[in-house]
Structure formats: structure tokens, C-alpha cells
Amino acid sequence: MLTNLHAIIFTNRSNYESNLNELTAVRSMSSVPYGGRYRLIDFMLSNMTNAGIADVGLVLQENYQSLLDHVESGKDWDLARKRGGLRLLPPFSQKPGSGNPRGRVEALANLGSYVADIKQEYILLADGDVAINIDLHKVFDAHIASGADITPVVTSKYTGEPQCTVYYVAKEDGQYDIVHGPDEPVGQEDLNIYIMSKDFLLKQVKEAATHSNFYSMIKHVLLPNASKLKICPYVFEGYASRITSVASYFKRSMELLEPAVLADLFTPERPIFSKDRTDASTYYSPESRVTNSIVSDGCIIEGVVENSILFRNVKIGKGCVVKNCVLMKDVEVGENTALNYVIADKSVSISANSTLGGAESYPLLLGKGSKV
Amino acid sequence: MKKECVAMLLAGGQGSRLYALTQNVAKPAVPFGGKYRIIDFPLSNCVNSGVDTVGVLTQYQPLELNVYLGNGEPWDLDRANGGLHSLAPYTLAGDAGSWYKGTANAIYQNIGFIDQYDPEYVFVLSGDNISKMDYREMLAIHKERNAAATISVLTVTMEEAKRFGIMNVRDDDSIYEFEEKPAHPKSNLASMGVYCFTWSKLRKYLVEDEADPNSSNDFGKNIIPNMLNAGETMMVYRFNGYWKDVGTINSLWDANMDILDPEGDLSVYDQKWPLWARNPIRPPHLIQEHASINHSFISSGCIIDGDIQNSIISDSVEVGHGAIVRYSVVMPGAKILPGATVEYAILAEDVVIGAGAHVGSDQVYDDPNKKVAVVGKGVEIAPGAEIEAGAMLYPEKKGGDK
Numbered sequence: 001m002l003t004n005l006h007a008i009i010f011t012n013r014s015n016y017e018s019n020l021n022e023l024t025a026v027r028s029m030s031s032v033p034y035g036g037r038y039r040l041i042d043f044m045l046s047n048m049t050n051a052g053i054a055d056v057g058l059v060l061q062e063n064y065q066s067l068l069d070h071v072e073s074g075k076d077w078d079l080a081r082k083r084g085g086l087r088l089l090p091p092f093s094q095k096p097g098s099g100n101p102r103g104r105v106e107a108l109a110n111l112g113s114y115v116a117d118i119k120q121e122y123i124l125l126a127d128g129d130v131a132i133n134i135d136l137h138k139v140f141d142a143h144i145a146s147g148a149d150i151t152p153v154v155t156s157k158y159t160g161e162p163q164c165t166v167y168y169v170a171k172e173d174g175q176y177d178i179v180h181g182p183d184e185p186v187g188q189e190d191l192n193i194y195i196m197s198k199d200f201l202l203k204q205v206k207e208a209a210t211h212s213n214f215y216s217m218i219k220h221v222l223l224p225n226a227s228k229l230k231i232c233p234y235v236f237e238g239y240a241s242r243i244t245s246v247a248s249y250f251k252r253s254m255e256l257l258e259p260a261v262l263a264d265l266f267t268p269e270r271p272i273f274s275k276d277r278t279d280a281s282t283y284y285s286p287e288s289r290v291t292n293s294i295v296s297d298g299c300i301i302e303g304v305v306e307n308s309i310l311f312r313n314v315k316i317g318k319g320c321v322v323k324n325c326v327l328m329k330d331v332e333v334g335e336n337t338a339l340n341y342v343i344a345d346k347s348v349s350i351s352a353n354s355t356l357g358g359a360e361s362y363p364l365l366l367g368k369g370s371k372v
Numbered sequence: 373m374k375k376e377c378v379a380m381l382l383a384g385g386q387g388s389r390l391y392a393l394t395q396n397v398a399k400p401a402v403p404f405g406g407k408y409r410i411i412d413f414p415l416s417n418c419v420n421s422g423v424d425t426v427g428v429l430t431q432y433q434p435l436e437l438n439v440y441l442g443n444g445e446p447w448d449l450d451r452a453n454g455g456l457h458s459l460a461p462y463t464l465a466g467d468a469g470s471w472y473k474g475t476a477n478a479i480y481q482n483i484g485f486i487d488q489y490d491p492e493y494v495f496v497l498s499g500d501n502i503s504k505m506d507y508r509e510m511l512a513i514h515k516e517r518n519a520a521a522t523i524s525v526l527t528v529t530m531e532e533a534k535r536f537g538i539m540n541v542r543d544d545d546s547i548y549e550f551e552e553k554p555a556h557p558k559s560n561l562a563s564m565g566v567y568c569f570t571w572s573k574l575r576k577y578l579v580e581d582e583a584d585p586n587s588s589n590d591f592g593k594n595i596i597p598n599m600l601n602a603g604e605t606m607m608v609y610r611f612n613g614y615w616k617d618v619g620t621i622n623s624l625w626d627a628n629m630d631i632l633d634p635e636g637d638l639s640v641y642d643q644k645w646p647l648w649a650r651n652p653i654r655p656p657h658l659i660q661e662h663a664s665i666n667h668s669f670i671s672s673g674c675i676i677d678g679d680i681q682n683s684i685i686s687d688s689v690e691v692g693h694g695a696i697v698r699y700s701v702v703m704p705g706a707k708i709l710p711g712a713t714v715e716y717a718i719l720a721e722d723v724v725i726g727a728g729a730h731v732g733s734d735q736v737y738d739d740p741n742k743k744v745a746v747v748g749k750g751v752e753i754a755p756g757a758e759i760e761a762g763a764m765l766y767p768e769k770k771g772g773d774k
Contacts, residue, residue, distance in 0.1 A: 259675070281685070284667070
């Protein structure tokens with residue numbers, strides 16, 4: 001039980017949002033559907049729940065209706081509590097006229113006294129768009145043991161676009177060089193999960209409140225102070241996935257077809273919770289032929305499906321051949337249709353007797369609710 | 373606060389004819405149809421019929437059932453006013469009080485619960501029937517005829533009628549006689565164990581019945597005949613949909629096979645009559661390289677690499693490469709290891725079928741006397757073992773269990 005740790009999740013802090021085209025036109029990055037039945041935010045929220053973190057603030061910025069519909073009171077993550085629990089922090093709770101914050105520190109400064117009022121001694125900052133199943137107890141213990149000013153979670157299995165990502169390169173004196181946006185990845189990649197003391201964070205937030213050119217955790221806190229602060233990266237060995245483009249969304253989705261990745265991300269010791277909808281089982285008709293695929297509940301499959309990910313309540317008609325596709329919730333594919341390298345967003349309807357396809361490096365993306 | 377209707381769900385039955393499946397759990401909590409338990413059917417019927425106050429009468433092995441019901445949240449029955457309440461028998465001052473002596477006594481003991489809501493009508497429902505039923509239709513007949521009781525009935529064959537409680541009715545569908553398992557039935561209207569009562573009337577008969585030391589305190593044996601004898605207006609509600617009492621292994625197996633039909637009366641995909649249940653949040657299922665699936669349900673958390681035909685696979689089940697599952701019901705958490713064969717069988721939760729083992733054998737699908745093998749909760753079948761058709765393997769007793 002990490003009762004002395006308060007978590008704050010940033011739901012829009014992504015450099016990649018614009019690369020995802022229609023996937024993020026209707027939702028925030030944290031609300032992007034992933035892994036058959038989840039939204040990206042489910043992973044970080046579940047990490048909190050599994051570590052016994054009982055106070056979680058969710059910083060919302062724009063385009064957050066979809067996310068609110070999903071998290072509701074936080075009940076499905078056991079975060080609807082009489083004391084503490086999930087606290088939604090929408091823009092209107094922030095400083096009037098503040099607009100979209102330019103960085104994490106400014107976003108926190110805009111929340112008025114939120115940080116100052118936190119009861120816990122330690123604070124965890126995390127982005128809501130990383131699919132990761134991490135034991136935060138271990139990160140916290142490492143932070144306490146090292147006495148670091150800041151403990152970032154890092155990985156040597158690169159997930160981001162180097163130009164938009166921060167890397168840590170160990171030096172001989174035990175300190176780290178922090179490299180922002182190199183051409184090629186170096187050292188360990190920052191996963192945008194940080195533990196620090198409340199006092200430390202509050203100091204940065206106060207600085208941001210008084211200096212308009214101080215707003216970024218990376219640019220204004222980490223980079224200028226790399227040699228002055230005690231920064232002790234925590235190396236995460238498991239699977240983490242970050243979506244940086246439509247192509248990477250496709251690649252990261254397909255990685256889930258590897259049983260080892262699936263077992264790592266969904267280890268029964270730390271279940272990933274999501275909104276519960278009580279869907280029925282999936283029905284496989286006598287004509288169906290499905291191999292090497294991830295299929296969620298509530299689907300009705302009457303055709304051929306290979307190397308694909310089906311979200312809930314997808315319908316695949318007779319005579320269809322669906323290969324290398326990601327079909328989100330409520331997608332319907334009419335009879336005798338062939339799909340290859342297609343990502344269909346929620347409620348897309350694909351008519352019978354059609355043929356649609358993209359390429360592995362450039363999958364065809366069909367926007368939410370479209371009829372093709 | 374006043375409610376028009378309160379539902380009382382009889383869920384204390386042992387289900388002794390389900391043998392290995394009900395050793396440690398009440399019949400209504402037996403898993404069914406991939407994602408459900410038997411009790412989800414009457415509970416979903418209540419919610420879909422607009423009944424938001426439900427008392428669940430528990431007695432036999434209530435732990436798992438009570439854990440499953442929780443605060444009623446999965447059925448939207450966690451309400452500030454009304455909602456779901458689990459009602460166990462209790463004692464009174466001076467060593468009074470008792471186990472529920474019969475179905476009527478179970479309701480009698482909870483008169484106080486019902487009176488809290490001062491209802492006009494009370495539904496008394498069986499917790500172990502598989503059916504999708506709109507109780508509002510029964511209530512409409514009940515109100516229209518200003519009846520004291522309305523009993524839902526199913527039209528059966530005259531031959532089947534000998535095994536049921538039969539309602540003999542006049543031309544206007546009012547009941548003049550009730551016969552339990554008649555040798556020479558006069559009608560083919562079989563009681564489904566689903567009743568609608570005017571509460572003020574039922575309350576009176578329950579109190580009188582309790583005062584009768586010779587009564588079995590049972591609805592069919594005592595309350596219904598007493599009301600008829602007193603000349604109360606009692607109606608039948610003719611139900612035309614799917615209904616099955618899943619009291620035996622074969623009827624439980626049959627009902628599972630019936631729910632597999634996505635177009636059928638029990639269809640789990642009907643958005644107009646959703647089925648609610650408490651489910652663990654598990655990742656989607658993974659269908660691997662060698663899997664072949666034909667006319668079957670697969671649920672979340674499964675990893676399937678075998679051949680599955682005409683079967684219900686509940687959540688978190690593993691079926692290995694080369695394993696065959698045919699005409700079977702597999703409950704949550706079971707593992708069927710590579711090369712094993714399971715035919716005409718019901719595997720309870722967390723069963724392990726060892727590699728190459730063979731459970732059950734081919735049967736005639738429609739044969740009412742077919743032999744379905746049953747493997748109780750947590751039983752591990754050794755690799756290569758042969759388990760004959762119709763076998764009944766009881767759950768392993770672990771330290772601390774009763």
C-alpha cells in the first residue's frame with residue numbers, strides 16, 4: 001500500500017497526438033483504444049490501483065469527453081472513494097485565462113493550490129498514454145533507497161520517436177547526461193514516469209507560477225540541473241508501449257499477438273482493469289476460421305480472421321477474409337469483404353462485397369463511425 | 373420508501389441433482405453460458421422489467437453466492453432506495469427462528485423486509501430457471517383481473533404434464549384447481565415457479581400458513597391451494613418464450629447448448645434484453661496458430677490452440693495444441709492440456725485435464741438419457757487417463773473447506 005504517494009496522471013501530455021490523425025481527433029491520447037478492450041489510460045490507472053495508491057489526480061486539457069465517459073467515477077479501478085480516490089482536474093478548475101499549458105509544471109501551477117494541498121510526502125507524475133504494467137512499489141522503494149531528488153522510470157527497449165524523447169546516459173561519476181531529442185536513441189529512454197518529493201515538486205510549481213518562461217519538467221527542471229540534482233533512473237525491464245503514429249499504433253497492437261508480450265502486459269498478479277460492460281462471449285460460427293488473433297467478448301465471427309485484433313462486439317460476416325487488421329468496438333464487416341492492413345475505429349461499418357487494404361508501414365485508417 | 377413491486381428470489385436450494393457441481397456452492401451460483409451464473413437470468417429479468425428492489429433468499433452454501441452478488445452493482449441494483457439484499461435465515465429472541473422450512477416460510481421470515489417498501493405487489497421467483505421473461509406482462513394481467521395471485525405457466529405436452537405442477541383453468545384463464553404431478557392431467561399448463569401476488573393478500577396467507585403446524589410451508593403445496601380454497605381470484609400468465617429448469621446435469625447441459633444459438637430465444641446478443649453479470653476483467657482471448665473453432669462460445673482471458681466444436685468456453689480457460697473439446701461446457705479457469713479430448717462433458721472451475729487424457733465419449737445429441745461426464749471444481753485428471761461417459765468426479769476437498 002503506497003499510502004504516502006500521490007499520483008498525478010497527465011492525459012494530454014503527448015508530443016505525438018497530432019501524428020495519430022483521426023484516432024485522436026475524437027479523443028485524447030490517453031483515451032485511444034488499445035489491446036482489444038482497453039483504453040491507454042487503463043494501464044496507468046491499474047498500476048495505481050495495484051500499488052495501493054489511493055489518491056489519483058487526472059489532469060485533463062482538451063478533447064476529454066471520451067475519457068470522462070470511460071473513467072466516470074473511477075469505480076472500475078476501485079478509485080471511487082469516500083476519502084481520496086480519483087480526482088478529475090479539468091481546465092476550468094485551473095487558473096482563469098491560462099489556456100493550454102506548455103508543460104507539466106505549468107499544468108500543475110494552473111491547478112492553484114492542488115499540489116500544495118496534497119497530504120502525501122511523495123508524488124508520482126505519469127503520462128496516461130503508456131501501455132505498461134509496472135510494479136510501482138519497486139520504483140518507490142528505489143526512490144527512497146537512493147535518496148534521489150527525482151527517480152525517472154527508463155527502459156532500454158526504445159518505444160518513442162527519438163526527436164521527441166529524453167534519454168539518460170550514465171557517466172563515470174554516477175551522474176547522468178540527459179539528452180533531449182537526439183537523432184538516434186542513446187542510453188536509457190525516459191518513460192515519463194517520475195517520483196519525487198512533494199517539496200521538490202512544489203518548489204518547481206511555485207517557480208512556474210512566478211516565471212512565465214518556466215513551464216517544462218524536461219526543459220526547465222531536468223535539463224538545466226542534470227549535474228546539480230540527484231537523478232537515479234529506475235530501469236524497467238518489462239514491456240512498455242507508446243503510440244507515436246498510426247504505423248506505430250499498428251505495430252504496437254500486433255506485438256500483443258506474441259504470447260510473451262501478452263503475458264507480461266496482463267500478468268494475473270497485477271490485473272489491468274477497465275470499464276466493465278458485461279458483454280457476452282464471442283460466437284464462432286461453423287463457417288469461421290480464426291488463427292493468431294486477439295478477440296474480445298461480444299463478437300460474432302462468421303468469416304476468416306488472421307493476425308488481427310478484434311475489440312468488443314465486432315461482427316464479421318460470412319465469406320469475409322480479415323487479415324492484419326485492428327477492428328475497434330462495434331465495427332461491422334458485411335459479407336464477402338476482404339480487409340488487409342486496416343485499422344477501423346469504433347462503430348465503423350464496412351459494406352458487403354468490398355475490398356479494402358493498406359500496407360504494413362501505412363495501414364488504412366477508417367475514422368470513428370464512418371461507413372465504407 | 374414505497375415501491376410498487378418487490379421481487380423475492382428463492383436462491384437457497386441445494387440443487388442436489390447437480391451432484392459434483394453443487395458440492396460447495398448453491399445452485400443459483402453455478403456458472404452458465406460462458407459469462408453468467410444461473411441467478412443472472414432472474415436478476416436480469418428483474419432489472420429489465422423495471423424491478424429495482426430484490427431480496428435474494430439464501431440458505432445452502434451461501435458464501436460464493438453472496439460474494440458474487442456483492443452490493444448488486446453489476447445488475448445496477450446498488451440503490452439508495454431498494455436495490456439487492458441477500459436475506460439469510462436468522463434467529464429471534466428466546467431461541468426462536470429457524471432455517472427456512474419451505475419456500476413460503478422463507479418469504480414469511482422476511483415479511484419485515486418486504487413491509488419496509490409497503491409494496492402493492494410481490495414477485496416470488498425461482499433462482500434456478502433459465503428464461504428471459506418480462507415480469508411486466510404478468511403484472512399487467514394481474515392488475516387487469518384484480519387477481520390475488522398470477523402464476524406464470526408453460527404449455528407442455530400431456531405426457532410432460534405428469535412431471536409438473538399443473539394449473540387447471542376456466543375459459544377466462546382463471547385457475548380453479550392446482551394439481552402436483554397428476555397421473556391423469558386435465559390440462560397442460562405447467563407452473564414455472566414464477567408468481568405475482570398482491571402483497572396484502574399474500575401476507576395474510578403467509579401468516580395463516582405459519583400458524584398451521586401441519587403445513588410444509590411451501591407455495592405449491594400450501595399457499596396456492598389455500599388461496600384457491602378461499603376463492604381468491606387466481607390467474608395464469610401464459611409464457612411463450614424459452615424456459616428451462618436446470619435442476620439436472622442433462623438439463624443444465626441442454627440449456628447451455630441452447631444458449632449457443634445466436635439467433636435463438638436465449639440469444640446473448642439481444643440488445644433489447646441484455647443479460648447482466650459480474651465478470652472478472654480479463655484481457656481478450658488469444659486464438660493461436662493451430663486453433664479451429666466451430667459453433668462455440670469463447671470468453672475473455674482464454675488461450676486457445678486446440679479444436680473446439682459445439683462448446684461453451686468460459687473465461688480464463690486454456691486449450692492446448694491438439695486438444696479437442698466437443699459438445700462440452702467448460703467453466704472458468706479450466707485447463708485442457710495438449711492432446712486431451714473432452715466430449716459431452718461439463719468441466720467445473722479450475723479443472724485440469726492432463727495431456728492426452730480422454731473425458732467422456734460421443735453421445736446422441738438429442739437423447740434425453742445421454743451420459744454427460746462431470747468433473748468437479750479443481751479436480752486434476754492425470755495425463756492419459758480415461759474418464760468414462762457420465763462419470764461424476766467430485767471436487768477435491770482442501771484443508772479448511774467443509
